[in-house]
Amino acid sequence: MDRRHCNRDGILTCAYCNRNARKTRDHLFFGCDLSINCWHMIGLDWTSLGPDPSFMAYIRHSKNCLHRDLYKEIFLSAAWELWKCRNDLIFNNVTPTVQVWLLKLKISLKNQSCRFKEHAREALRD
């Protein structure tokens, strides 16, 4: 975030894990304790990608591990819900949990499911 000059407060620690990690996309979405645990809940583990994987490597890995017709929707919705959890923490002082994140992800996917193919909708029910 500070690379985009969004770090106006000068704080370089993550709002969730309080590690002295720079507020980067990679930390927020893939390296933070919260995000790691959230991705694990849907069967994604990034450790096999090695250090500093590219954003496309994360997407390719998702394609290999998630339902092939839904991986983009799941990946993007999961990341979006992580972003919203981070905002809830910063702006509303709501401590995020994996359970709440998962519930919101399921609701988000259900709300989008009308545009999924029937077999993909059935896969979501599982």
Ligand SMILES: [Zn+2]
């Ligand atoms: Zn963190």
